[in-house]
Amino acid sequence: MNQTIVTGGAGFIGSALVRALLADGAPRVSVIDNLNSGKLANLEEVRDRVDFHQADIRDYPAIAPLFQDAGRVFHLAAIPSVPRSITEPVPSHESNIDGTFNVLRAACEGRAGRVVYAASSSAYGDTEVLPKTEAMSPNPLSPYALQKLVGEYYASVFSKCYGLETVSLRFFNVFGPRQDPSSPYSGVLSLFMKHLLARTQPTIFGDGEQSRDFTYVEDVAALCIKAARAPATVSGRVYNAGNGGRFTLNQTWSALCALDGVSIHPIFAGPRAGDVRHSQADTAAAVRDLGHAPQFTFEDGLRRTLEWYRANC
Numbered sequence: 001m002n003q004t005i006v007t008g009g010a011g012f013i014g015s016a017l018v019r020a021l022l023a024d025g026a027p028r029v030s031v032i033d034n035l036n037s038g039k040l041a042n043l044e045e046v047r048d049r050v051d052f053h054q055a056d057i058r059d060y061p062a063i064a065p066l067f068q069d070a071g072r073v074f075h076l077a078a079i080p081s082v083p084r085s086i087t088e089p090v091p092s093h094e095s096n097i098d099g100t101f102n103v104l105r106a107a108c109e110g111r112a113g114r115v116v117y118a119a120s121s122s123a124y125g126d127t128e129v130l131p132k133t134e135a136m137s138p139n140p141l142s143p144y145a146l147q148k149l150v151g152e153y154y155a156s157v158f159s160k161c162y163g164l165e166t167v168s169l170r171f172f173n174v175f176g177p178r179q180d181p182s183s184p185y186s187g188v189l190s191l192f193m194k195h196l197l198a199r200t201q202p203t204i205f206g207d208g209e210q211s212r213d214f215t216y217v218e219d220v221a222a223l224c225i226k227a228a229r230a231p232a233t234v235s236g237r238v239y240n241a242g243n244g245g246r247f248t249l250n251q252t253w254s255a256l257c258a259l260d261g262v263s264i265h266p267i268f269a270g271p272r273a274g275d276v277r278h279s280q281a282d283t284a285a286a287v288r289d290l291g292h293a294p295q296f297t298f299e300d301g302l303r304r305t306l307e308w309y310r311a312n313c
């Protein structure tokens with residue numbers, strides 16, 4: 001019952017989690033990834049301690065045997081993009097809802113230990129009050145937000161109906177090394193890093209006054225591990241996985257320019273469909289129940305991320 005599984009373990013967050021698990025004492029980690037957006041290069045330094053399975057979570061017969069007697073499962077595999085879920089809703093739906101159901105079913109039938117599920121802060125949509133607490137009603141504004149919310153509900157129902165231990169963590173705009181800037185759907189910070197280093201203008205959708213609780217990837221990985229260890233009373237519950245702060249896109253781009261000693265004016269374009277205006281996590285429940293203790297301020301994270309992009313891009 002000791003095996004640790006990370007779905008999406010070749011992705012930028014998943015690979016950070018794999019490294020954190022190995023550093024935390026896991027002898028080996030099993031990764032399930034279809035390599036659609038993940039890359040084996042993300043696992044390069046730890047490849048000899050990873051059992052890699054190239055499989056798609058939409059393919060139940062392919063993944064089910066891998067979950068037999070697994071000790072703990074971290075389910076991060078997804079198509080993680082709000083705009084992509086609007087332009088391409090079918091693959092997004094199939095991966096994020098059907099794929100999540102398959103992972104929960106495989107874990108349940110394989111008598112696996114706890115499943116930690118990567119949910120999303122997008123589930124909140126726009127709320128009148130900030131920071132956002134888990135007690136607020138969800139208000140999904142995009143297919144992606146709804147899909148991630150359905151995954152939470154499924155995780156909770158598997159806990160209630162089948163006794164599978166699950167914990168959902170609503171990730172708040174995770175950023176850090178290895179986030180891939182090559183797609184128009186890439187996370188904004190990876191795109192900002194690319195433009196900063198190329199000395200080109202980034203595009204900001206809307207007025208740039210929308211804000212995000214940008215959360216450094218190593219803090220999210222640490223919280224995932226804590227969620228897997230927390231007492232059984234957390235099973236079926238949902239927690240924010242954020243830093244607790246909030247920065248506008250305009251502030252973020254200015255901070256990055258200042259770090260690199262340049263001044264580049266962004267291009268402003270129309271607002272993006274499905275966009276949430278402000279996002280900020282209330283971290284109290286995760287601190288209380290899971291021992292969440294973010295180690296990196298936003299500025300620490302920006303510096304470390306920028307160093308990585310300088311050295312690797």
Ligand code: UD1
Nearest residue numbers: 080081082121122171172173187188203204205272276279
């Ligand atoms: C949302 C979720 C986040 C989730 C992510 C998965 C919210 C609040 N957050 O992120 O938890 O992990 O989906 O993808 O719902 N932008 C630009 N220029 C660009 C790209 C983006 O201005 O070139 C803007 C977007 O319009 C948005 C902000 O930057 O306002 C952040 O966008 P993005 O990084 O794509 O993440 P979210 O959609 O906020």
